[in-house]
Amino acid sequence: MQFGVFTVGDVTVDPTTGREPTEHERIKAMVAIALKAEEVGLDVFATGEHHNRPFVPSSPTTMLGHIAARTERLLLSTATTLITTNDPVKIAEDYAMLQHLADGRVDLMMGRGNTGPVYPWFGQDIRNGIRLAVENYELLHRLWREDVVDWQGKFRTPLQSFTSTPRPLDDVPPFVWHGSIRSPEIAEQAAYYGDGFFANHIFWPKEHTQRMVGLYRQRFAHYGHGSPEQAIVGLGGQVFMRRNSQDAVREFRPYFDNAPVYGHGPSMEEFTRETPLTVGSPQQVIDRTLGFREYVGDYQRQLFLLDHAGLPLKTVLEQLDLLGEEVVPVLRKEFAALRPAHVPVAPTHASLVAARDAADRAAADPAGTGDLGGAGAEGVR
Protein backbone atom coordinates (compact mmCIF):
# COMPACT_ATOMS: atom_id res chain seq x y z
CA MET A 1 0.00 0.00 0.00
CA GLN A 2 1.16 3.51 -0.78
CA PHE A 3 1.15 6.30 1.78
CA GLY A 4 1.64 9.94 1.14
CA VAL A 5 0.49 13.51 1.55
CA PHE A 6 -1.71 15.72 -0.58
CA THR A 7 -1.85 19.47 -0.36
CA VAL A 8 -4.40 22.01 -1.49
CA GLY A 9 -1.81 24.78 -1.53
CA ASP A 10 -3.90 27.35 0.31
CA VAL A 11 -2.41 30.58 1.62
CA THR A 12 -4.16 30.98 4.97
CA VAL A 13 -3.51 33.24 7.93
CA ASP A 14 -2.15 31.40 10.95
CA PRO A 15 -4.98 32.15 13.42
CA THR A 16 -2.65 31.87 16.41
CA THR A 17 -0.25 34.56 15.16
CA GLY A 18 -2.31 36.51 12.63
CA ARG A 19 0.48 36.06 10.12
CA GLU A 20 -0.18 35.18 6.47
CA PRO A 21 2.64 33.51 4.57
CA THR A 22 3.66 35.05 1.25
CA GLU A 23 3.02 33.09 -1.92
CA HIS A 24 6.76 32.54 -2.17
CA GLU A 25 6.91 31.11 1.36
CA ARG A 26 3.94 28.85 0.69
CA ILE A 27 5.36 27.51 -2.56
CA LYS A 28 8.70 26.78 -0.90
CA ALA A 29 6.88 25.19 2.04
CA MET A 30 5.08 22.82 -0.34
CA VAL A 31 8.44 21.77 -1.78
CA ALA A 32 9.88 21.31 1.74
CA ILE A 33 6.89 19.11 2.62
CA ALA A 34 7.48 16.96 -0.47
CA LEU A 35 11.19 16.54 0.32
CA LYS A 36 10.35 15.69 3.92
CA ALA A 37 7.78 13.14 2.74
CA GLU A 38 10.54 11.26 0.93
CA GLU A 39 12.94 11.66 3.86
CA VAL A 40 10.50 10.08 6.34
CA GLY A 41 9.75 7.18 4.00
CA LEU A 42 6.41 8.13 2.48
CA ASP A 43 5.62 7.07 -1.09
CA VAL A 44 3.56 9.86 -2.65
CA PHE A 45 3.36 13.65 -2.79
CA ALA A 46 0.34 15.11 -4.57
CA THR A 47 -0.37 18.77 -5.21
CA GLY A 48 -3.66 20.46 -5.96
CA GLU A 49 -4.20 22.69 -8.96
CA HIS A 50 -5.96 26.01 -8.57
CA HIS A 51 -6.24 29.20 -10.58
CA ASN A 52 -7.70 31.47 -7.96
CA ARG A 53 -6.70 32.99 -4.66
CA PRO A 54 -5.98 32.01 -1.92
CA PHE A 55 -4.24 29.09 -3.64
CA VAL A 56 -0.75 29.03 -5.17
CA PRO A 57 -0.32 25.81 -7.19
CA SER A 58 -1.42 26.91 -10.66
CA SER A 59 1.44 25.11 -12.39
CA PRO A 60 1.72 21.59 -10.96
CA THR A 61 4.20 20.15 -13.46
CA THR A 62 6.64 23.00 -12.82
CA MET A 63 6.54 22.24 -9.12
CA LEU A 64 6.58 18.46 -9.53
CA GLY A 65 9.46 18.66 -12.05
CA HIS A 66 11.47 20.61 -9.50
CA ILE A 67 10.65 18.08 -6.77
CA ALA A 68 11.47 15.22 -9.13
CA ALA A 69 14.98 16.60 -9.53
CA ARG A 70 15.45 16.74 -5.78
CA THR A 71 14.07 13.31 -4.86
CA GLU A 72 14.92 9.71 -5.65
CA ARG A 73 11.94 7.52 -4.82
CA LEU A 74 8.96 9.78 -4.19
CA LEU A 75 5.99 9.26 -6.52
CA LEU A 76 4.69 12.60 -7.78
CA SER A 77 1.00 13.08 -8.27
CA THR A 78 -1.82 15.60 -8.33
CA ALA A 79 -4.96 16.21 -6.28
CA THR A 80 -6.44 17.12 -8.62
CA THR A 81 -5.58 17.93 -12.24
CA LEU A 82 -8.42 19.96 -13.74
CA ILE A 83 -9.66 17.83 -16.62
CA THR A 84 -12.44 20.36 -17.26
CA THR A 85 -10.62 23.63 -17.78
CA ASN A 86 -7.20 22.41 -18.94
CA ASP A 87 -6.68 21.53 -22.56
CA PRO A 88 -6.31 17.74 -22.62
CA VAL A 89 -3.59 18.12 -25.25
CA LYS A 90 -1.53 20.21 -22.83
CA ILE A 91 -2.13 17.71 -20.00
CA ALA A 92 -0.93 14.90 -22.30
CA GLU A 93 2.23 16.81 -23.16
CA ASP A 94 3.05 18.24 -19.73
CA TYR A 95 2.65 15.01 -17.80
CA ALA A 96 4.42 12.90 -20.41
CA MET A 97 7.33 15.34 -20.15
CA LEU A 98 7.23 15.11 -16.36
CA GLN A 99 7.07 11.34 -16.58
CA HIS A 100 10.32 11.29 -18.59
CA LEU A 101 12.10 13.74 -16.29
CA ALA A 102 10.99 11.82 -13.18
CA ASP A 103 11.90 8.44 -14.71
CA GLY A 104 8.35 7.23 -14.38
CA ARG A 105 7.65 8.41 -10.83
CA VAL A 106 4.43 10.12 -11.92
CA ASP A 107 0.74 9.50 -11.84
CA LEU A 108 -2.14 11.95 -11.72
CA MET A 109 -5.63 12.39 -10.45
CA MET A 110 -8.38 13.92 -12.52
CA GLY A 111 -10.86 16.29 -10.93
CA ARG A 112 -13.40 18.79 -12.14
CA GLY A 113 -12.95 21.84 -9.91
CA ASN A 114 -15.93 23.24 -8.06
CA THR A 115 -15.51 27.00 -8.41
CA GLY A 116 -17.90 28.38 -11.01
CA PRO A 117 -16.08 31.63 -11.85
CA VAL A 118 -12.85 29.78 -12.72
CA TYR A 119 -14.39 27.96 -15.69
CA PRO A 120 -15.06 31.02 -17.90
CA TRP A 121 -11.48 32.23 -17.37
CA PHE A 122 -10.56 29.16 -19.41
CA GLY A 123 -13.45 29.46 -21.85
CA GLN A 124 -15.66 26.88 -20.14
CA ASP A 125 -18.86 26.68 -18.12
CA ILE A 126 -19.22 24.77 -14.85
CA ARG A 127 -22.62 23.50 -15.96
CA ASN A 128 -20.72 21.35 -18.48
CA GLY A 129 -18.46 19.94 -15.74
CA ILE A 130 -19.27 16.26 -16.16
CA ARG A 131 -19.42 16.49 -19.96
CA LEU A 132 -16.04 18.25 -20.05
CA ALA A 133 -14.54 15.61 -17.77
CA VAL A 134 -15.85 12.84 -20.00
CA GLU A 135 -14.88 14.32 -23.36
CA ASN A 136 -11.50 15.72 -22.32
CA TYR A 137 -10.41 12.54 -20.61
CA GLU A 138 -11.48 10.42 -23.57
CA LEU A 139 -9.16 12.55 -25.72
CA LEU A 140 -6.31 12.47 -23.19
CA HIS A 141 -6.62 8.68 -22.96
CA ARG A 142 -6.26 8.38 -26.74
CA LEU A 143 -3.41 10.90 -26.99
CA TRP A 144 -1.29 8.76 -24.68
CA ARG A 145 -2.13 5.51 -26.43
CA GLU A 146 -2.34 6.35 -30.14
CA ASP A 147 0.62 7.84 -32.00
CA VAL A 148 -1.55 9.74 -34.48
CA VAL A 149 -4.92 11.04 -33.43
CA ASP A 150 -7.77 12.40 -35.52
CA TRP A 151 -10.38 13.78 -33.20
CA GLN A 152 -13.44 15.96 -33.06
CA GLY A 153 -15.43 16.87 -29.99
CA LYS A 154 -17.74 19.47 -28.63
CA PHE A 155 -15.48 21.54 -26.44
CA ARG A 156 -12.10 21.72 -28.15
CA THR A 157 -10.85 22.55 -31.60
CA PRO A 158 -10.57 19.37 -33.76
CA LEU A 159 -7.28 17.55 -34.23
CA GLN A 160 -6.02 16.18 -37.52
CA SER A 161 -3.00 13.89 -37.65
CA PHE A 162 -1.84 15.09 -34.26
CA THR A 163 0.89 13.38 -32.27
CA SER A 164 1.29 14.39 -28.65
CA THR A 165 4.97 14.64 -27.79
CA PRO A 166 6.90 13.36 -26.03
CA ARG A 167 5.33 9.94 -26.19
CA PRO A 168 4.81 8.45 -22.70
CA LEU A 169 7.90 6.87 -21.13
CA ASP A 170 8.32 3.29 -22.43
CA ASP A 171 5.03 3.88 -24.27
CA VAL A 172 3.19 3.37 -20.97
CA PRO A 173 1.01 6.32 -19.92
CA PRO A 174 1.03 7.54 -16.33
CA PHE A 175 -1.54 5.79 -14.17
CA VAL A 176 -4.68 7.87 -13.71
CA TRP A 177 -6.96 8.22 -10.73
CA HIS A 178 -10.31 9.93 -10.92
CA GLY A 179 -11.27 11.92 -7.86
CA SER A 180 -14.77 12.82 -6.80
CA ILE A 181 -16.68 13.44 -3.62
CA ARG A 182 -20.18 12.55 -4.68
CA SER A 183 -20.62 12.36 -8.45
CA PRO A 184 -21.48 8.78 -9.37
CA GLU A 185 -20.66 9.60 -13.01
CA ILE A 186 -16.97 9.94 -12.09
CA ALA A 187 -16.92 6.57 -10.30
CA GLU A 188 -18.48 5.20 -13.49
CA GLN A 189 -15.78 6.88 -15.61
CA ALA A 190 -12.97 5.42 -13.50
CA ALA A 191 -14.59 1.98 -13.70
CA TYR A 192 -15.08 2.17 -17.47
CA TYR A 193 -11.38 2.76 -18.14
CA GLY A 194 -10.15 0.47 -15.38
CA ASP A 195 -8.41 3.50 -13.84
CA GLY A 196 -8.08 4.20 -10.13
CA PHE A 197 -10.77 5.90 -8.10
CA PHE A 198 -9.79 8.33 -5.36
CA ALA A 199 -12.34 9.31 -2.76
CA ASN A 200 -11.47 12.67 -1.27
CA HIS A 201 -12.66 11.39 2.14
CA ILE A 202 -11.92 14.64 3.97
CA PHE A 203 -14.45 17.23 5.08
CA TRP A 204 -17.29 14.80 4.21
CA PRO A 205 -19.02 11.92 5.99
CA LYS A 206 -17.62 8.47 5.41
CA GLU A 207 -20.93 7.38 3.88
CA HIS A 208 -20.07 9.40 0.75
CA THR A 209 -16.83 7.48 0.39
CA GLN A 210 -18.44 4.14 1.12
CA ARG A 211 -21.16 4.62 -1.49
CA MET A 212 -18.85 6.00 -4.18
CA VAL A 213 -16.20 3.30 -3.72
CA GLY A 214 -18.89 0.61 -3.65
CA LEU A 215 -20.31 1.87 -6.94
CA TYR A 216 -16.84 2.10 -8.51
CA ARG A 217 -15.93 -1.45 -7.48
CA GLN A 218 -19.17 -2.87 -8.84
CA ARG A 219 -18.83 -1.04 -12.18
CA PHE A 220 -15.10 -1.91 -12.42
CA ALA A 221 -16.14 -5.56 -12.40
CA HIS A 222 -19.02 -4.85 -14.81
CA TYR A 223 -16.52 -3.50 -17.37
CA GLY A 224 -14.39 -6.63 -17.04
CA HIS A 225 -11.28 -5.26 -15.36
CA GLY A 226 -11.33 -7.79 -12.53
CA SER A 227 -13.37 -8.58 -9.48
CA PRO A 228 -14.78 -5.71 -7.39
CA GLU A 229 -12.11 -6.13 -4.72
CA GLN A 230 -9.38 -5.81 -7.37
CA ALA A 231 -10.36 -2.26 -8.27
CA ILE A 232 -7.76 0.40 -7.45
CA VAL A 233 -8.94 2.65 -4.64
CA GLY A 234 -7.29 5.62 -2.97
CA LEU A 235 -8.51 7.58 0.01
CA GLY A 236 -7.77 10.93 1.52
CA GLY A 237 -7.54 11.54 5.22
CA GLN A 238 -6.97 14.45 7.55
CA VAL A 239 -5.00 14.16 10.78
CA PHE A 240 -3.31 16.23 13.44
CA MET A 241 -1.13 14.39 15.92
CA ARG A 242 0.83 14.89 19.08
CA ARG A 243 2.19 12.11 21.26
CA ASN A 244 -0.34 13.12 23.91
CA SER A 245 -3.80 13.32 22.34
CA GLN A 246 -4.92 16.20 24.59
CA ASP A 247 -1.97 18.26 23.30
CA ALA A 248 -3.12 17.57 19.75
CA VAL A 249 -6.66 18.68 20.54
CA ARG A 250 -5.50 21.87 22.27
CA GLU A 251 -3.00 22.83 19.58
CA PHE A 252 -5.22 22.08 16.58
CA ARG A 253 -8.44 23.65 17.87
CA PRO A 254 -7.73 27.27 16.81
CA TYR A 255 -6.77 26.04 13.33
CA PHE A 256 -9.92 23.95 13.18
CA ASP A 257 -12.18 26.72 14.44
CA ASN A 258 -10.89 29.18 11.85
CA ALA A 259 -10.23 26.83 8.94
CA PRO A 260 -11.49 27.59 5.47
CA VAL A 261 -14.25 25.13 4.40
CA TYR A 262 -15.52 24.05 7.81
CA GLY A 263 -14.41 26.75 10.26
CA HIS A 264 -17.01 28.60 12.36
CA GLY A 265 -19.38 25.69 11.82
CA PRO A 266 -19.50 22.40 13.68
CA SER A 267 -17.33 21.81 16.73
CA MET A 268 -14.11 19.86 16.28
CA GLU A 269 -15.70 17.04 18.26
CA GLU A 270 -18.72 16.92 15.92
CA PHE A 271 -16.51 17.10 12.84
CA THR A 272 -14.18 14.33 14.01
CA ARG A 273 -17.23 12.17 14.68
CA GLU A 274 -18.94 12.90 11.37
CA THR A 275 -15.91 12.96 9.03
CA PRO A 276 -12.61 11.01 8.93
CA LEU A 277 -10.69 13.86 10.63
CA THR A 278 -8.59 12.50 13.48
CA VAL A 279 -7.02 14.78 16.06
CA GLY A 280 -5.09 12.84 18.66
CA SER A 281 -2.18 10.50 19.26
CA PRO A 282 -0.37 8.50 16.57
CA GLN A 283 -2.09 5.38 17.92
CA GLN A 284 -5.50 6.99 17.43
CA VAL A 285 -4.56 7.83 13.85
CA ILE A 286 -3.43 4.24 13.29
CA ASP A 287 -6.68 2.84 14.68
CA ARG A 288 -8.91 5.21 12.74
CA THR A 289 -7.03 4.68 9.47
CA LEU A 290 -7.14 0.90 9.77
CA GLY A 291 -10.89 1.32 10.23
CA PHE A 292 -11.23 2.85 6.74
CA ARG A 293 -10.82 -0.55 5.10
CA GLU A 294 -13.86 -1.81 6.98
CA TYR A 295 -16.09 0.35 4.81
CA VAL A 296 -14.15 0.59 1.52
CA GLY A 297 -12.40 -2.80 1.46
CA ASP A 298 -8.69 -3.33 0.90
CA TYR A 299 -7.33 -0.27 -0.83
CA GLN A 300 -4.14 0.83 -2.50
CA ARG A 301 -3.31 4.40 -1.57
CA GLN A 302 -3.75 6.56 1.51
CA LEU A 303 -2.97 10.27 1.27
CA PHE A 304 -3.09 12.59 4.27
CA LEU A 305 -3.84 16.29 4.31
CA LEU A 306 -1.50 17.86 6.87
CA ASP A 307 -0.76 21.39 5.78
CA HIS A 308 -3.89 23.49 5.47
CA ALA A 309 -5.69 26.08 7.61
CA GLY A 310 -2.58 28.15 8.25
CA LEU A 311 -0.54 25.53 10.10
CA PRO A 312 3.10 26.69 10.09
CA LEU A 313 5.66 24.68 8.11
CA LYS A 314 7.54 23.69 11.27
CA THR A 315 4.40 22.04 12.66
CA VAL A 316 3.66 20.29 9.36
CA LEU A 317 7.19 18.86 9.25
CA GLU A 318 6.72 17.58 12.82
CA GLN A 319 3.50 15.93 11.66
CA LEU A 320 5.46 14.27 8.84
CA ASP A 321 8.01 12.97 11.35
CA LEU A 322 5.24 11.39 13.41
CA LEU A 323 3.61 9.99 10.30
CA GLY A 324 6.84 8.53 8.97
CA GLU A 325 8.23 7.25 12.25
CA GLU A 326 5.21 6.04 14.19
CA VAL A 327 2.15 5.75 11.99
CA VAL A 328 3.01 4.58 8.49
CA PRO A 329 5.35 1.71 9.47
CA VAL A 330 2.55 0.20 11.56
CA LEU A 331 -0.08 0.83 8.89
CA ARG A 332 2.12 -0.73 6.18
CA LYS A 333 2.54 -3.89 8.21
CA GLU A 334 -1.09 -4.14 9.31
CA PHE A 335 -2.63 -3.39 5.91
CA ALA A 336 -0.23 -5.79 4.17
CA ALA A 337 -1.14 -8.56 6.59
CA LEU A 338 -4.85 -7.99 6.01
CA ARG A 339 -4.70 -7.74 2.20
CA PRO A 340 -5.69 -10.97 0.38
CA ALA A 341 -3.25 -12.17 -2.27
CA HIS A 342 -5.60 -11.52 -5.21
CA VAL A 343 -5.97 -7.83 -4.35
CA PRO A 344 -3.31 -5.84 -6.23
CA VAL A 345 -1.12 -3.13 -4.75
CA ALA A 346 -1.13 0.31 -6.40
CA PRO A 347 0.27 0.36 -9.93
CA THR A 348 3.65 1.98 -10.53
CA HIS A 349 5.42 2.68 -13.80
CA ALA A 350 7.49 -0.49 -13.36
CA SER A 351 4.44 -2.64 -12.70
CA LEU A 352 2.55 -1.13 -15.64
CA VAL A 353 5.49 -1.78 -17.98
CA ALA A 354 5.71 -5.35 -16.72
CA ALA A 355 1.97 -5.86 -17.14
CA ARG A 356 2.10 -4.44 -20.68
CA ASP A 357 5.03 -6.72 -21.60
CA ALA A 358 3.21 -9.72 -20.16
CA ALA A 359 0.12 -8.86 -22.17
CA ASP A 360 2.23 -8.48 -25.33
CA ARG A 361 3.83 -11.87 -24.78
CA ALA A 362 0.43 -13.42 -24.13
CA ALA A 363 -0.85 -11.93 -27.39
CA ALA A 364 2.18 -13.29 -29.26
CA ASP A 365 1.67 -16.74 -27.73
CA PRO A 366 -2.09 -17.11 -27.41
CA ALA A 367 -1.93 -20.86 -26.79
CA GLY A 368 0.08 -20.15 -23.67
CA THR A 369 2.71 -22.75 -24.52
CA GLY A 370 5.71 -20.67 -23.55
CA ASP A 371 6.71 -19.40 -20.15
CA LEU A 372 5.17 -15.97 -20.07
CA GLY A 373 6.43 -15.09 -16.62
CA GLY A 374 4.16 -12.08 -16.42
CA ALA A 375 4.42 -9.88 -13.40
CA GLY A 376 1.36 -7.73 -13.05
CA ALA A 377 0.80 -5.00 -10.57
CA GLU A 378 0.74 -7.78 -8.02
CA GLY A 379 4.40 -8.68 -7.96
CA VAL A 380 6.12 -5.37 -8.42
CA ARG A 381 6.61 -2.60 -5.95
Added chain:
Amino acid sequence: MTRRTLAVVSAGLSQPSSTRLLADQLAAAARDELVRRGDEVELRVVELRDRAHDVVNNLLTGFPSPELRAALDAVTGADGIVAVTPIFNASYNGLFKSFFDVVDAQALVDRPVLIGATGGTARHSLALEHAVRPMFGYLRAVVLPTSVFAAPEDWSGGTAEGALRARIDRAGRELADQVDRRPPATGPADPFALTTDFAQLLGSREG
Protein backbone atom coordinates in the same frame (compact mmCIF):
# COMPACT_ATOMS: atom_id res chain seq x y z
CA MET B 1 -55.58 0.66 3.50
CA THR B 2 -52.67 2.77 2.29
CA ARG B 3 -49.86 3.82 4.60
CA ARG B 4 -49.15 7.53 4.36
CA THR B 5 -46.67 9.80 6.05
CA LEU B 6 -47.06 13.51 6.58
CA ALA B 7 -44.02 15.61 7.51
CA VAL B 8 -44.80 18.55 9.78
CA VAL B 9 -42.17 21.29 9.65
CA SER B 10 -42.37 24.04 12.24
CA ALA B 11 -39.95 26.96 12.28
CA GLY B 12 -41.35 28.45 15.49
CA LEU B 13 -38.71 29.73 17.87
CA SER B 14 -40.49 30.27 21.15
CA GLN B 15 -41.66 27.44 23.39
CA PRO B 16 -44.53 26.88 23.47
CA SER B 17 -44.91 28.12 19.95
CA SER B 18 -48.05 29.30 18.16
CA THR B 19 -46.37 28.24 14.91
CA ARG B 20 -46.09 24.68 16.19
CA LEU B 21 -49.68 24.85 17.41
CA LEU B 22 -50.89 25.83 13.95
CA ALA B 23 -48.69 23.16 12.34
CA ASP B 24 -50.15 20.49 14.62
CA GLN B 25 -53.71 21.58 13.88
CA LEU B 26 -53.11 21.56 10.12
CA ALA B 27 -51.46 18.15 10.31
CA ALA B 28 -54.29 16.77 12.43
CA ALA B 29 -56.89 18.06 9.97
CA ALA B 30 -55.13 16.39 7.03
CA ARG B 31 -54.54 13.20 8.99
CA ASP B 32 -58.19 12.96 10.12
CA GLU B 33 -59.37 13.42 6.56
CA LEU B 34 -57.00 10.71 5.26
CA VAL B 35 -58.00 8.35 8.05
CA ARG B 36 -61.64 9.01 7.19
CA ARG B 37 -60.83 7.86 3.67
CA GLY B 38 -59.28 4.67 4.99
CA ASP B 39 -55.55 5.50 5.05
CA GLU B 40 -53.17 4.79 7.87
CA VAL B 41 -51.25 8.00 8.61
CA GLU B 42 -47.95 8.63 10.38
CA LEU B 43 -47.00 12.18 11.32
CA ARG B 44 -43.31 13.06 11.43
CA VAL B 45 -42.74 16.33 13.20
CA VAL B 46 -39.58 18.30 12.45
CA GLU B 47 -39.01 21.10 14.97
CA LEU B 48 -36.43 23.24 13.21
CA ARG B 49 -35.42 24.92 16.46
CA ASP B 50 -33.94 21.60 17.60
CA ARG B 51 -31.85 21.40 14.40
CA ALA B 52 -30.94 25.09 14.13
CA HIS B 53 -27.18 24.64 14.65
CA ASP B 54 -27.17 21.62 12.35
CA VAL B 55 -28.84 23.65 9.61
CA VAL B 56 -26.17 26.35 9.80
CA ASN B 57 -23.43 23.73 9.93
CA ASN B 58 -24.89 22.12 6.81
CA LEU B 59 -24.81 25.47 5.03
CA LEU B 60 -21.13 25.84 5.96
CA THR B 61 -19.84 22.30 5.45
CA GLY B 62 -22.13 21.06 2.70
CA PHE B 63 -23.40 17.98 4.53
CA PRO B 64 -26.00 17.35 7.25
CA SER B 65 -25.36 15.88 10.68
CA PRO B 66 -27.00 12.46 11.19
CA GLU B 67 -29.86 14.13 13.11
CA LEU B 68 -30.47 16.67 10.35
CA ARG B 69 -30.18 13.92 7.74
CA ALA B 70 -33.02 12.13 9.51
CA ALA B 71 -35.11 15.32 9.49
CA LEU B 72 -34.41 15.95 5.79
CA ASP B 73 -35.28 12.36 4.94
CA ALA B 74 -38.52 12.67 6.90
CA VAL B 75 -39.49 15.67 4.78
CA THR B 76 -38.28 14.53 1.37
CA GLY B 77 -39.65 11.02 1.90
CA ALA B 78 -43.15 12.04 3.04
CA ASP B 79 -46.38 11.80 1.03
CA GLY B 80 -47.32 15.32 2.04
CA ILE B 81 -45.79 18.22 3.92
CA VAL B 82 -47.18 20.77 6.33
CA ALA B 83 -44.73 23.69 6.48
CA VAL B 84 -45.34 26.52 8.92
CA THR B 85 -43.16 29.53 9.70
CA PRO B 86 -43.48 32.66 11.78
CA ILE B 87 -43.35 35.80 9.63
CA PHE B 88 -40.35 38.00 10.42
CA ASN B 89 -39.82 41.30 8.59
CA ALA B 90 -42.51 40.46 6.03
CA SER B 91 -41.18 36.99 5.10
CA TYR B 92 -40.42 33.47 6.39
CA ASN B 93 -37.88 33.45 9.19
CA GLY B 94 -34.26 32.67 8.41
CA LEU B 95 -34.39 29.23 10.00
CA PHE B 96 -37.28 28.15 7.76
CA LYS B 97 -35.52 29.35 4.62
CA SER B 98 -32.16 27.91 5.68
CA PHE B 99 -33.73 24.50 6.26
CA PHE B 100 -35.28 24.45 2.79
CA ASP B 101 -32.00 25.77 1.38
CA VAL B 102 -30.34 22.47 2.34
CA VAL B 103 -33.14 20.38 0.83
CA ASP B 104 -32.10 19.08 -2.58
CA ALA B 105 -33.74 21.22 -5.28
CA GLN B 106 -35.28 18.15 -6.94
CA ALA B 107 -36.44 16.44 -3.76
CA LEU B 108 -39.90 18.03 -3.49
CA VAL B 109 -40.99 17.93 -7.13
CA ASP B 110 -44.75 17.17 -7.30
CA ARG B 111 -44.96 16.88 -3.50
CA PRO B 112 -48.16 18.30 -1.96
CA VAL B 113 -47.33 21.06 0.50
CA LEU B 114 -49.69 22.86 2.83
CA ILE B 115 -48.20 26.19 3.88
CA GLY B 116 -49.06 28.12 7.00
CA ALA B 117 -47.71 31.05 8.97
CA THR B 118 -48.15 32.96 12.18
CA GLY B 119 -47.47 36.60 12.86
CA GLY B 120 -47.87 39.40 15.31
CA THR B 121 -50.39 41.17 13.08
CA ALA B 122 -52.80 40.13 10.34
CA ARG B 123 -51.03 42.60 8.05
CA HIS B 124 -48.30 39.93 7.61
CA SER B 125 -50.73 37.43 6.11
CA LEU B 126 -49.84 37.95 2.43
CA ALA B 127 -46.25 36.95 3.17
CA LEU B 128 -47.53 33.41 2.60
CA GLU B 129 -48.42 34.40 -0.95
CA HIS B 130 -45.46 36.56 -1.88
CA ALA B 131 -42.69 34.66 -0.06
CA VAL B 132 -43.55 31.12 1.04
CA ARG B 133 -45.59 30.05 -2.00
CA PRO B 134 -42.99 31.18 -4.58
CA MET B 135 -40.22 29.34 -2.74
CA PHE B 136 -42.11 26.05 -2.99
CA GLY B 137 -43.04 26.98 -6.52
CA TYR B 138 -39.35 27.12 -7.34
CA LEU B 139 -38.95 23.64 -5.84
CA ARG B 140 -41.85 22.56 -8.09
CA ALA B 141 -43.84 21.31 -5.13
CA VAL B 142 -47.63 21.32 -5.41
CA VAL B 143 -48.67 24.11 -3.04
CA LEU B 144 -52.31 23.89 -2.03
CA PRO B 145 -54.68 26.72 -2.96
CA THR B 146 -55.51 27.35 0.69
CA SER B 147 -52.71 28.70 2.85
CA VAL B 148 -53.41 29.36 6.48
CA PHE B 149 -52.29 32.42 8.39
CA ALA B 150 -53.02 32.75 12.10
CA ALA B 151 -52.89 36.24 13.61
CA PRO B 152 -53.21 36.96 17.35
CA GLU B 153 -56.95 37.54 17.02
CA ASP B 154 -57.38 34.08 15.45
CA TRP B 155 -56.28 32.48 18.72
CA SER B 156 -58.44 34.70 20.90
CA GLY B 157 -61.65 32.68 20.69
CA GLY B 158 -65.17 33.65 19.68
CA THR B 159 -65.99 33.89 16.01
CA ALA B 160 -62.37 34.39 15.03
CA GLU B 161 -61.56 30.90 16.35
CA GLY B 162 -64.35 29.54 14.22
CA ALA B 163 -62.98 31.17 11.10
CA LEU B 164 -59.46 29.79 11.66
CA ARG B 165 -60.94 26.35 12.35
CA ALA B 166 -62.78 26.45 9.03
CA ARG B 167 -59.64 27.43 7.13
CA ILE B 168 -57.62 24.68 8.82
CA ASP B 169 -60.23 22.06 7.95
CA ARG B 170 -60.44 23.20 4.33
CA ALA B 171 -56.64 23.18 4.01
CA GLY B 172 -56.47 19.73 5.61
CA ARG B 173 -59.00 18.40 3.09
CA GLU B 174 -57.02 19.91 0.20
CA LEU B 175 -53.83 18.24 1.41
CA ALA B 176 -55.63 14.92 1.83
CA ASP B 177 -57.03 15.26 -1.73
CA GLN B 178 -53.59 15.80 -3.21
CA VAL B 179 -51.96 13.01 -1.18
CA ASP B 180 -54.79 10.66 -2.13
CA ARG B 181 -54.21 11.22 -5.84
CA ARG B 182 -50.64 10.01 -5.70
CA PRO B 183 -49.06 6.61 -5.19
CA PRO B 184 -47.40 6.23 -1.77
CA ALA B 185 -44.03 7.99 -1.54
CA THR B 186 -41.02 5.76 -2.07
CA GLY B 187 -38.84 7.57 0.45
CA PRO B 188 -35.98 10.00 -0.11
CA ALA B 189 -34.04 9.73 -3.37
CA ASP B 190 -30.58 8.15 -3.34
CA PRO B 191 -28.07 10.87 -4.35
CA PHE B 192 -25.44 8.24 -5.17
CA ALA B 193 -27.59 6.21 -7.52
CA LEU B 194 -26.03 5.90 -10.97
CA THR B 195 -28.68 6.98 -13.45
CA THR B 196 -26.56 6.64 -16.57
CA ASP B 197 -23.82 4.42 -17.90
CA PHE B 198 -20.61 5.40 -19.60
CA ALA B 199 -21.80 4.73 -23.14
CA GLN B 200 -24.51 7.33 -22.55
CA LEU B 201 -22.05 9.73 -20.94
CA LEU B 202 -19.72 9.42 -23.92
CA GLY B 203 -22.65 9.61 -26.32
CA SER B 204 -24.05 12.75 -24.71
CA ARG B 205 -21.08 14.71 -26.02
CA GLU B 206 -22.46 14.27 -29.54
CA GLY B 207 -25.67 16.03 -28.56
